[in-house]
Amino acid sequence: MRVLRGVLGVLLAVLGLVLAVVGAAAAFWLIGPDDTVYSGEQHLAVQGRSLVTTPNLVDQHGPTLHVRARSLDGKPVFVGVGRNFDVASYVETDAYTSLVQIKYPIAFSTEEHTGSTTPLAAPATLDWWVAKTAGPGQQSLTWPIQDGPYQVVVMPAAGNAPVDVQLEFGIEIPFAFLASFAVLVIGLALIALAWLTFRRRPRRTAADAVAQESATDKTPATLRTALSVAAVLTLTAGCGGLPVDNTVTTLSRPAVTADTGRAVLTRYDEVVVKAARTRDLKAASTVEADDQVERTQASYQLAGLRKAAVKPPAPFAQATVAAPDYSSYPMRFAALTSGRQLGLWVRQSAGTPWRRTFTATAAATLPPLTGAREIASDHTGPIATSFANFLSAGGNSPDRKLFTLGPEVTALLADRAAQAKQNKALVASSTDRFTISSYPATLLTPAGESLAFFTVTEKLFIATDGSRPISWIDGDEAVLSSATYDSGLTATYSHTVVLVVPAKGTARVVAFGSQVLKAGGY
Numbered sequence: 001m002r003v004l005r006g007v008l009g010v011l012l013a014v015l016g017l018v019l020a021v022v023g024a025a026a027a028f029w030l031i032g033p034d035d036t037v038y039s040g041e042q043h044l045a046v047q048g049r050s051l052v053t054t055p056n057l058v059d060q061h062g063p064t065l066h067v068r069a070r071s072l073d074g075k076p077v078f079v080g081v082g083r084n085f086d087v088a089s090y091v092e093t094d095a096y097t098s099l100v101q102i103k104y105p106i107a108f109s110t111e112e113h114t115g116s117t118t119p120l121a122a123p124a125t126l127d128w129w130v131a132k133t134a135g136p137g138q139q140s141l142t143w144p145i146q147d148g149p150y151q152v153v154v155m156p157a158a159g160n161a162p163v164d165v166q167l168e169f170g171i172e173i174p175f176a177f178l179a180s181f182a183v184l185v186i187g188l189a190l191i192a193l194a195w196l197t198f199r200r201r202p203r204r205t206a207a208d209a210v211a212q213e214s215a216t217d218k219t220p221a222t223l224r225t226a227l228s229v230a231a232v233l234t235l236t237a238g239c240g241g242l243p244v245d246n247t248v249t250t251l252s253r254p255a256v257t258a259d260t261g262r263a264v265l266t267r268y269d270e271v272v273v274k275a276a277r278t279r280d281l282k283a284a285s286t287v288e289a290d291d292q293v294e295r296t297q298a299s300y301q302l303a304g305l306r307k308a309a310v311k312p313p314a315p316f317a318q319a320t321v322a323a324p325d326y327s328s329y330p331m332r333f334a335a336l337t338s339g340r341q342l343g344l345w346v347r348q349s350a351g352t353p354w355r356r357t358f359t360a361t362a363a364a365t366l367p368p369l370t371g372a373r374e375i376a377s378d379h380t381g382p383i384a385t386s387f388a389n390f391l392s393a394g395g396n397s398p399d400r401k402l403f404t405l406g407p408e409v410t411a412l413l414a415d416r417a418a419q420a421k422q423n424k425a426l427v428a429s430s431t432d433r434f435t436i437s438s439y440p441a442t443l444l445t446p447a448g449e450s451l452a453f454f455t456v457t458e459k460l461f462i463a464t465d466g467s468r469p470i471s472w473i474d475g476d477e478a479v480l481s482s483a484t485y486d487s488g489l490t491a492t493y494s495h496t497v498v499l500v501v502p503a504k505g506t507a508r509v510v511a512f513g514s515q516v517l518k519a520g521g522y
Contacts, residue, residue, distance in 0.1 A: 015190055038170040039102050043072070045164045048096035048113065049120050049156070055084045055149035057099060060243035065145050066170035069154050070138040073164050076157035078123045079141040080132035082350075083251040084149040089329045089350035091153075094120060099152075102169055119160035121351040123153065127260040128253070128350060142172075148248035171243075252327040255347070256354075261323060264345065264354045265316040265335060272296075276310040279303065289346065289355035291437060291455045295494055295515040298480075302516075305479050313359065314341040322369035322443060332441055334369060334453070336362065342498060342511045344441060344453050358441075358453050360496040360511035363406040367500060372443040372451065380452035381439040383499065383507055388456050391434040391495075401506070403499075408512035412495070419462070426470050431461040434495075450501040458493040470521070477519035485521030492517045 044051060058065065071077040082090070094115045101109035124134040130150065131143040134157045155163055256264060268287045275283040279300040285293055303310040319335035331347045344358035383402065390399040395413045416432055440454035464470050469486055472478040477491050498511035 010194070015187075017187065017191060037173070038066070039108075039168055041068075041166050041168045042108050043165075044097075044108065044110070044167050045072075045162070046097040046110070046112065047117075047162050048115075049094055049117070049159060049162065050091055050096045051099060051110075051154040051163045051165075051167070052087060052091060052096055053099045053152040055151055057101070058145060058150055058152070059246050061145040061147045061246055062244045063145055064172040065141075065143045065152075066172060067141045067143075067152060067154070068138060068166075068168040068170075070166040071136070071156070071164065072166060073161070074136075075161065076134060076136045077139050077165055078132070078134040078153070078155050078157040078159075079139050080123055080129040080153045081141070081143050081150055082129050082153060083253060084151055085251065085327050085329075086128045086350045087151040087153060090120065090123075090126070092349065092351075094118070097163065108167070119158070120155070121353075122157065122159050123155060124157060126350065127256070127263070145243075147244075147246050148251045149246070150251075173243075250327055252325045254323040254325055255331040255333040256321065256323045258321070261321045261333060261335075262317065265319060265321075268345075268354075268356060269315045269317050273312045276300075276312040279310055286353065287355055288357070290357040291494055291496070292355075292357050292359060294517055295359070298494075298515055298517045302476055302479055314339045316341070316343060319343075320369060322372040324373040324443060326374070332374060334372070334443065334451075336366065336369060340511075342366070346441075358455070358496055360453075360498050360513040361408070362498070362511040363408060364508060364510040366498075366510055367445040367447045367449050367451065369443075369445065369451075371446040375442050375444045375450070377439045377442040377452065380442045380450050380499070380501055383501055384436050384440050384452060384454045384497070387497065387499065387507075387509075388434040388436050391456065391458070392432060394432065404506050404508045406509040406512055408514070409509055412512075412514060416460075419460075426464045426468065427462055428465045429463045431459075433459045435459075440499075448503060450499075452497075452499045452501055454497055454499075456495040456497055458491075458495060460491045460493070461488065462490075463488040472519055472521075476516045480516065480519040481521065483521065487522050489519070489521045491519040 065081075067079050069077050069079050091113075092115075095117055096113050096115070098111045098113060099108055100111055103109065123129075124132060130146070131141055133139045133141045154165060154167060271287045272284055275281070281293070281297055281300060284296050288296055300310055314337050316335050316337055319337045319341075321333055321335050323333040324331075329347065329349050333345050335343050335345065340362040342358075342360050342362050343356050345354045346357045347354045386399040386402055390397040390403065391409075391413070393399075394416065434456050437455040437457055440452035442453070443451040445451055462470075464487055466487060469484040470489060471484040472481055472489060472491075477489075494515045494517055496511070496513040497509065500508040500510050502508075
């Protein structure tokens with residue numbers, strides 16, 4: 001019996017010692033009272049503009065991530081967390097460094113990615129970060145890790161210099177310190193129990209045994225139960241915050257939120273109003289792109305020739321916004337003002353600004369935009385082409401039956417017919433060709449109807465019989481080209497169109513806008 005008790009004592013002593021050492025090391029060296037395990041600081045100096053963790057580096061969620069970064073060149077530093085597709089689009093062709101592994105206590109494994117060294121857009125100005133901080137000195141970011149492929153980015157706040165920082169990562173696990181301390185206490189308790197097992201015990205009389213048994217029975221059973229439950233709960237609490245493997249493999253988000261969308265539209269209003277005062281096309285181009293820039297340029301030219309002020313577009317700051325979800329770039333959102341002005345904004349990559357690419361006046365009731373999502377334009381592309389063919393035929397095309405027209409389209413067809421009659425005696429022939437600039441951007445509304453945004457370019461050519469000169473008689477064409485020509489007239493127009501395409505039935509023209517781009521002759 002004594003041998004068995006000795007073996008048991010040794011086992012208890014060894015187990016208790018191990019638990020006490022592990023618990024003490026975890027509680028007072030590895031974790032600490034803040035429940036956080038830190039990697040330790042390491043100096044990272046790389047040639048790229050950014051240091052980016054790989055998506056699988058943070059492959060578990062549940063705990064809280066802590067990142068500390070301190071610039072060694074005295075310049076402000078930026079630390080941010082973003083969805084993988086946002087981060088990938090932001091750094092894309094730029095030279096950057098991937099942080100692929102963190103080894104404890106102090107060891108980071110990195111990989112270099114070659115590319116451009118042009119400055120990146122200042123990261124703090126971008127609106128897609130999940131969490132971010134920037135400034136001089138040491139910057140600390142705290143982020144409850146979410147399920148999915150997220151990436152941490154550390155870079156100069158200006159986005160124009162190589163990375164040179166002291167960097168440290170930490171994982172905060174709730175109750176980790178308490179659980180470690182509990183392991184220490186349990187280890188000490190086992191050592192104490194082993195010491196009691198080794199004690200030489202005097203012979204006991206039968207009366208002593210009965211007395212001891214009686215005293216033991218007086219220990220409250222509820223207290224013993226409570227102590228046991230408390231120990232179990234302490235250990236369970238410590239394990240409750242342990243990381244859980246990620247299950248989400250693909251992330252998405254709205255193109256803009258209510259706040260970021262309002263900020264984009266407010267800035268747009270400010271820039272275009274200021275640019276219109278001085279007809280500053282370069283400034284307007286910072287918030288407009290594609291066909292919209294051509295239209296703005298033409299309006300500036302007309303205003304200059306007329307010696308008149310440019311009428312700025314209707315303000316969009318209070319517009320209704322339709323922002324689809326995306327998991328890649330480019331991204332789009334639509335906005336409709338109370339004055340029925342409909343615009344489309346596009347962001348080509350995570351590091352480029354939002355720019356307006358489309359404008360039209362809504363003449364009919366639009367389906368609800370809230371909750372719309374972008375879809376492939378395969379089924380709206382052909383209907384857009386049919387619409388251009390219908391306009392080219394002057395309203396006589398068989399495609400006419402496919403559309404319900406608005407007043408602007410009807411007025412356009414009537415104007416072109418009138419132009420052909422103005423110089424009927426001189427006109428030998430005329431060609432009026434409409435083509436779509438590109439396949440439509442298409443939103444599927446909650447009502448199940450497709451909303452197709454596209455631009456139609458019109459090339460008008462009027463040839464004379466050469467018997468006498470000809471010129472534009474009136475309108476914007478006459479302002480753009482007041483000269484007289486011997487053989488004919490030419491003009492180019494941009495028409496923006498929004499079609500509502502139902503699952504069945506005719507497509508409705510709900511928004512339309514026209515702008516002459518240039519006029520002349522030969």
